[in-house]
Amino acid sequence: MKMSKRVENLPPYLFVEINRKIAEKRAKGEDIVSFAIGDPDIPTPSHIIDKLCLAAQDPTNHRYPETAGLSELRQAVAGWYERRFGVSLDADKEVLPLIGSKEGVGHIALCFIDSGDIALVPDPAYPVYSVSTMLAGGRPYYMPLVEENNFLPDLDVIPADILKRAKLLWISYPNNPTSAVADIDFFNRIVKFAQQHDLAICHDGPYSEVAFDGYQPVSFMQADGAKQMGVEFHSLSKSYNMTGWRIGMVVGNAEIIDALKRVKSNLDSGIPQAIQYAAIEALTGSQDCIQEHNAIYQRRRDLIIDVLNSVGLEAKPPKASLYIWAKVPEGYTSIDLATDLLEEIGVVVTPGVGYGRNGEGYVRLSLTIPDADLAKGLSRLSGWHSKRSQHKANK
Numbered sequence: 001m002k003m004s005k006r007v008e009n010l011p012p013y014l015f016v017e018i019n020r021k022i023a024e025k026r027a028k029g030e031d032i033v034s035f036a037i038g039d040p041d042i043p044t045p046s047h048i049i050d051k052l053c054l055a056a057q058d059p060t061n062h063r064y065p066e067t068a069g070l071s072e073l074r075q076a077v078a079g080w081y082e083r084r085f086g087v088s089l090d091a092d093k094e095v096l097p098l099i100g101s102k103e104g105v106g107h108i109a110l111c112f113i114d115s116g117d118i119a120l121v122p123d124p125a126y127p128v129y130s131v132s133t134m135l136a137g138g139r140p141y142y143m144p145l146v147e148e149n150n151f152l153p154d155l156d157v158i159p160a161d162i163l164k165r166a167k168l169l170w171i172s173y174p175n176n177p178t179s180a181v182a183d184i185d186f187f188n189r190i191v192k193f194a195q196q197h198d199l200a201i202c203h204d205g206p207y208s209e210v211a212f213d214g215y216q217p218v219s220f221m222q223a224d225g226a227k228q229m230g231v232e233f234h235s236l237s238k239s240y241n242m243t244g245w246r247i248g249m250v251v252g253n254a255e256i257i258d259a260l261k262r263v264k265s266n267l268d269s270g271i272p273q274a275i276q277y278a279a280i281e282a283l284t285g286s287q288d289c290i291q292e293h294n295a296i297y298q299r300r301r302d303l304i305i306d307v308l309n310s311v312g313l314e315a316k317p318p319k320a321s322l323y324i325w326a327k328v329p330e331g332y333t334s335i336d337l338a339t340d341l342l343e344e345i346g347v348v349v350t351p352g353v354g355y356g357r358n359g360e361g362y363v364r365l366s367l368t369i370p371d372a373d374l375a376k377g378l379s380r381l382s383g384w385h386s387k388r389s390q391h392k393a394n395k
């Protein structure tokens, strides 16, 4: 068989490799504690599941859904944006439900990228922005995210010849993996930059509801002119613990939404309708669960931050997102550290370099770890540190 270059050149998806290693250890009976995966451990709230079960019983929901989704769902999305961000959206032209936001993030490259075209992609980043660019035949140009610049891209250093060929600019705040946040001034600057250089902006914002200490992230759609220049992806996965149900949305520029709808109508047949009804319930029903979940994550965040700083993995408490981006101690690469922790104490962290070259020097720990595992993992980390310190002292 002759596979396409497109497939042969694909890098392995980071978490597939990590999951394989964990499974191998667990099969040998080892007790592994994983801080690696950003998948809420708390179940989907029961009022949402009740709605899903009811909708599943209704035969009208057993048939092919429309690509554009139920009109009630698009209206629920528009209503949520209005209440949460004060952003008005045309539910028919500026909202498109997705089979999880990853699906839309992956497919939108097909709307912009022809062979040889460039997408500006942050580094480190969620891997789908660059992979979807490559699958479409294009080339990612990486914008480094470094701590000195608060993990925001430095737009002024992108070379002019790159900008001329670039069609798309990816950003994502609150950020995975760095947990950095952006304010409205940054989003305003991004829109201006896009206007100057004729770029479409894709903002990936699945963590806008996961925030701590009373902080409320802003939406890219609140920026002046955002709707002229771009779209925002959002998801019910992280806000309502719905990763397993696969539902998200993209909102904003009508021309972009229409192009993506045309691509999708040729590739998929929409989101199972019972799940769309569950999403309507999530967006329009009680929002109390968001505060409840954030309180749990915030408590875990504080426990993890304390231990990390005491064992030499320097980290600041994030204002938002499900992640802690911790510095690797002197003498380690991120892969060395992740490998040592797995081999020596059965603790899994994600090496930062897996998210791009500028992720080197960091590891990512997720807050989606059940409390009992969290306690066990942190006590192992403390023990690991004491043993290392003793070992050094004896040398």
Ligand SMILES: *Cc1c(COP(=O)(O)O)cnc(C)c1O
Residues within 6 Å of the ligand: 038, 099, 100, 101, 102, 103, 105, 126, 172, 176, 204, 206, 234, 235, 236, 237, 238, 243, 246, 247, 248
């Ligand atoms: C989790 C995540 C997504 C995907 O969410 P789904 O809606 O479940 O597909 C997209 N972008 C980032 C940065 C994420 O962390």
